[in-house]
Amino acid sequence: MAVAGHDRCVIAIRPENIDAWLNPDPHHLSDMCVILDDPVDAYYQYELVSKEAE
Incomplete structure (x- = not known):
């Protein structure tokens, strides 16, 4: 199975x-x-939503 995700991510900043x-x-x-x-x-x-994604 391939690794899920990527090398980027969301950084959730504070509302203020x-x-x-x-x-x-x-x-x-x-x-x-x-x-x-x-x-x-x-x-x-x-x-994982599908076995085909592997």
């Missing part, structure tokens, strides 16, 4: 950081790293 993330201040781009360092806790799982 959405405006800052979508409208970054070009003079304070390091603030974006602070936002990424404080993600919402999330759990993702997958299920």
Whole structure:
């Protein structure tokens, strides 16, 4: 069976950081790293839906 997924994932940012993330201040781009360092806790799982997917 092939490994599920890929080498990218969603990083769920906190709701209070959405405006800052979508409208970054070009003079304070390091603030974006602070936002990424404080993600919402999330759990993702997958299920095999077809034997043909193997």
